[in-house]
Amino acid sequence: MVVDLWMLDKKEQEKVTLLTELANSDEMILPVSELMDRLDWSKYKVLENARALNGDIQVVMATTDDTLLISDDSKTIYLDDRYLGNVDGIISYYIKNSVYWQFTLDVLNETMKSYEHFALQHAISAGTVSNIKQTLNERLAKYNLTITPNYHFEGNEMYLRSMLFHIMMRWDVVTQTDKIRDIVAREPIFKDLRINASALTNSRSLVIQQFLAISLVRARLGHFINSAPVRETLVNFDELDDRAQWLITEWQAMLERQGISMTNAKEESVQLLYILYLNNIRIDTDWMTNVTKRVKKRLNDFIFKLENLYFDCFNTELEEEELANLRRHLFATIIRSFGDSDDLFIPERFSSIDVATLYPVVHEFTNAAMKIFRQDMGITNLSDNFLYDKLVVTFLNDLAFDKMFKPIVVNVNMQQYPSANRVLQEMIKSVSRYEIVFTENTTKNADLVISNFQANVEPRNKFEWTALPTSRQWHQFEQRLGEISISKLNKTSIL
DSSP, X not given: OOGGGGGSOHHHHHHHHHHHHHHTOSOSEXXXXXXXXXXXXXXXXXXXXXXXXXHHHHHHHTOOSOSEEEOTTSSEEEEOTTTTTOHHHHHHHHHHTOHHHHHHHHHHTTOOOOHHHHHHHHTOOHHHHHHHHHHHHHHHGGGTEEXXXXXXXXXXXXXXXXXXXXXXXXXXXOGGGHHHHHHHHHSHHHHHHHHHOTTOOHHHHHHHHHHHHHHHHHHHTTOOOOOHHHHHHBOOGGGSOHHHHHHHHHHHHHHHHTTOOHHHHHHHHHHHHHHHHHTTOOTTOOHHHHBOHHHHHHHHHHHHHHHHHHHHHHSSOOOHHHHHHHHHHHHHHXXXXXXXXXXXXXXXXXXXXXXXXXXXXXXXXXXXXXXXIIIISOOOSSOHHHHHHHHHHHHHHHOOXXXXXXXXXXXXXXXXXXXXXXXXXXXXXXXXXXXXXXXXOSSSSOSEEEESSOOSSOGGGEEOOSSSOOHHHHHHHHHHHHHHXXXXXXXXXXX
């Protein structure tokens, strides 16, 4: 379970489990017995959570429609997929209303007075509040964090800020720090970041604003980040480029205006550039000038090894543009590989199972690159999920894997519905990741046939569609495309 979901109590976690299962289903009619088997739940548990989840979706979506309709005999659940796609919206609703999250915010702001006071505010018992704290401490222990008897966070400050930041940004629960974000937004430093940084999108602007807001909350309360990773990754202040020096100086001045001592403000302000680089936000700084020789060497070594791996796998060299993009996009991952990493709190965007199905070659190349990172370079402090995710995204964006493949030949021949042929061809071309060419020859040249009448085609390469495909039919087609693509590789040593 992702780290964020421990902010939910058991009932909400169960509803999220059911919601995720239903959202991933290709069927709109599901036997209750099938859900019992998939989730290892009793019939009562499935039905109870289905009814509760349906009510919650109605609240979040402001509708009276039933997304989950239980049959009269309680044996079948009928789904309306109009609202099932917004899984994140439902989870955000649960987290915003979770007493675990409210308790966490009170501890963050150090406004917690007593179990009794919190219990009175949230209409629960003091014993329940005690259990909330105990549960949170059990879950936080693996991240070197704890809630002290006087209701303060204690432990790795970088972990704490990263945890809160990723929960707030991932689940859109940033409103609790709006007042602090307003202070940050009015400061000259942030106005400059927003106006002058050409690569700073609105979303990245919010990322910076939110992290600075959390940092300001913690600094005001006298909590500061350990600067050891900064010293390992960034050169001394007087060696930084002018832009970086300006950023740090302005952040220090802002902290001092908020009542933080000059000594602490100076120590804390050095973290700003480090945090920006961790998030791959370079904002017009000369980033290769600002990092230490160790960082440069580790980055260049990894790029060199990737270049060799690519040649060994595909018998072709990476182009200069591809190498430059790799350096730029792997920079943050290399920075994060020094010191304590906060990657445990960063949500996984790509499942290795999904990537292996949809992009089998990229999956294997990523695994080979991870092996280099771990074994050849001896870097072990980044979690497997985080590293896989970062590398997959980078490789998909920066490397031209398509040039390694011969085209996949597809025949679309809907005899009963000839007008659908062109529609299906355009659909396949527009959403497919592979190079597709179409042929009218159904048996000689075609790798795949979409038709409803030929009998002399290998069954696994024939798709008997009578109209636009269902989601399940399309998934089966994509799976087969992935399998065929492997045979189209010019060189297949990687597999």
